[in-house]
Amino acid sequence: MVVMSNGIVQVTLQNPEGHITRIQYKGIDNLLEVQKNESSRGYWDVVWSPPGSTRTEGTLESVTGTICKVIKETQDQVEVSFSRTWNFSLKGKSVPLKIDKRYIMLRGSSGFYTYAIFEHVKGWPSFDLEATRVAFKLRRDKFHYMAMSNDDRQRDMPLPEDRFPERSKTLDYPEAVLLVDPLERKFKGQVDDKYQYTCELKDLRVHGWICTDPAVGFWQITPSNEFRVGGPIKQELTSHVGPTTLSIFSSAHYGGNDMVIKFEENESWKKVLGPIFIYLNTIPDGKNPYTLWNDAKHQMSIEVDRWPYDFPASPDFQSARQRGTVMGRLLVQDSFINSHGYISANGAYIGLAPPGDVGSWQRETKQYQFWTKTNKEGYFTIKNIIVGEYNLYAWVPGFIGDYKNSKIINITPGRI
Template sequence: MRPLHKLRKAISNCCTSGQQGPMSPIGVRLYVQDKYVIIDNGLLQLTLSKPDGIVTGIQYNGVDNVMEVLNKEDNRGYWDHVWSEPGGNIIFDKIIGTDFSIIAEDDNQVEVSFTRMWDPSLKDTTIAPLNIEKRFVMLRGSSGFYTYGIYEHLEGWPDFDMPEARIAFKLRKDKFQYMALADDRQRIMPMPDDRLPGRGKQLAYPEAVLLVNPINPELKGEVDDKYQYSIENKDNKVHGWISFDPPIGFWQITPSDEFRTGGPIKQDLTSHVGPTTLAMFVSTHYAGADLALQFRGGEYWKKVFGPVFMYLNSSWIFTDPQLLWEDAKIQMQIEVDSWPYNFPFSEDYPTSEQRGCVTGRLLVSDRYIDDEYIYAGYAYVGLALPGETGSWQRESKGYQFWTRADAFGEFSISNVRIGDYNLYAWVPGFVGDYRFDATIMLTAGCIIDLGDLIYEPPRDGPTLWEIGVPDRSAAEFFVPDPNPNYVNRLYINHPDRFRQYGLWERYADLYPDGDLVYTIGESDYTKDWFFAQVTRKSGQSSYLSTTWQIRFQLDPVDQNGNYKLRIALASASYSDLQVRVNDLNANPPHFWTGIIGKDNAIARHGIHGLYWLYDVDVRGSWLVEGTNTVFLTQAMNTSPFHGIMYDYIRLEGPTNSDSNRRT
């Protein structure tokens, strides 16, 4: 790999990239007018409405405004959230400031603030009971600007729920038509007009549209759906748009996940047709209502979202959009390496010196695999608010700090805000979650070394058979080709082939006469295990439950022993999984989950949502020598999107069945 500075130098021959350096002769200037605030550092000019704090204009590289000038000024660049009273209707709340102030102003930096305060007179309005401050920062020599928000709910204020909080930027559709999210996820996008009746046909839900008469005829027959461009938090560091005339890139860079909810593999929206770029902070996407912020009992709460960096770059000689993308990735790494920033003036944003660090080594103890401890190689290890084991994936009020252990299970979590945390982890290749029992109390500047930590994953006996890989994803299972009438060409022969529209309907095409039957020792889960157990369409608008079978041989059987069936789910959406052993008509089932999950990952092309782990007791008396069958029924059947994705299934023998132990 080429060194960062050499790659940036090579790209700079064609691109104008971010930092001119502290010696730039051009300082930052602030102009305060009656209705606008303008910040200019010679590279770009940012215009904000006053006192609203809406981004109405960005002047860059000869373009008077890269924001969508056809939109009203309050529909260009803005903070918003959705909220509701408990059990009430959802309200969309665009954050319109009522007071403006200057936080810092000199040649090197301008920081301005727009606030909106709540008081009881605003009860029963569309204004959520929060004090909100939006800040914008521009630095000398920086080809972009930063924004962050401070949200506060005071003690005694009304209860409410907030399922979404974000920033949205809407760019000029006549210029920004190429979108980039990753090295292998970028393309020419449809125009927003292509989604309107006559040019587009709505499919199973409003977000998904078939392009029947797009402005660009090469896109005809494709499906556009914003959820096809979701990314896991850990990979969602930079995304944005490119204009070809003039050659300009507009990028949203998020250097840290600490203020996002749901942990490192929580998925969320990025950029999509509009052209729109989002910075998502709170959302229930791929999780459901469990991940909404919920305030009860008049509790106090405060949180800083951001800063995020809106970065613009340009090309002197434009030949390939990859040049701007590669430069944006370099700038992203610069921002990541600079976190936490040293320039925000808010007391609510701590610098590196005001934070702490936690280190240690995680080992796995599983005597049915190895008598010695096993390195927890590449484990996900994180700090989140104290809670139950696995609670981090549904936690939304606090900050979370995650890292990946090295091949030997060693980890270091740095730049952690002071406070009380539990340490959580999970290890690819092993089921379940780890939680360090003691509360970790971090103070400024402290380094806490936890030493060796031992994770004992759920295990009662030797593995008799297993299906899949315990990695919290259904990606290793069979993902079908899409219906050729509903294709996004980006995902043809792509690692993320699961992001194609309508794959749930392919189940009935592949299993027209009966449900899936998987035979241990003969079937291959990469070919014979459909990635999602979905309903089967019957007639025009009704659906049938499906029952999958796992057939396996046992010889001998310990009739007095207790076997264990472990079922790890990668996703569940309004599902009821029922398990029966050798008796399809057992009533009640031998095990059932009840109705679980609202992550909607099947409809939103997610391959996983929230993680669920179930331990099913299987009596030896239910089993027979020879052929046995486990029946898996997903009983909910009122929608094509009721269903589950499996992560991993394992049958364990009785503890005393040492003859079955692995060697």
């Protein structure tokens, strides 16, 4: 085992696999589900298949490290790597990727960070990557209240047993069940479906669970969506009955085959997924435990302001000084509204994504995207853009269609 501790949180990981087996916090020996196998409590996994396969043929594979290495260890920070590579003896048996998953703990921090570097080497087999995620299975005897997105999307949740065939009725698809005989009568007649808790990426910054006795919150904070696929209105799963919390970096949800990442044999590719922050919080005895949600939102704002982080040790994660900025103004010409000139694009979504057709950002799966909103006059600033070539895309509430600036924008370090 590998143990990371800063006196506030202690995290135990399998060596060299890199699966999280235990999270200790505020006197609770383990926040993760102790009835689960140790490798099925906190883990990275992927779904992949041979090229051209249907989604139902995908193989779910746990990302299991074979080499453990301490990357950085100081009084203020520790970063541990659990990596694995691929060779031709694994053809057809394992996803053809080199994966380096990492965990970071900082001094004085009530939580820990995780990120991964995925790489496909030229000459390795072609394949389809349907999904990439981090999952945490929490204690079912402690975490019953889920909170996400807007303040009105939070509730007490049923138990996993309530979905068993003898207590529920499957509806039009297996994820959706009618709770017929739940253990807690208040859930009787309700429908449970993990897709009820999906969220557009632009709104998916923090979600998690609350334990009321003792008052402890477990939160997943995503300070940037630059490394996710499909742009700001792509929907992804968040949390569901289990209790389970997810960070999904790529999936075919709500997009189908267009959202499957397809790799060719002659293709070189590398991408950093994350870091995301697993935040733990508590309050004094006697206080309302549901206020943990407000504190989690406050911490989310702090993490967003700190992005891009300055502490990841991988050279593949670009720091703020290695990135660039784009500034501009978006105006709309609509003679039916204003026949004398342009209209300021108030509240428009505008972003940089790899060069493509109008609207292609919605199907982009391999590279990075950077989005913001314009002010009342249509002005915008997009900061901390990773070096590369992009097109500028936009859509404006109240106006039909997508917008694209056909000029290629080349981002270089430190330039505006």
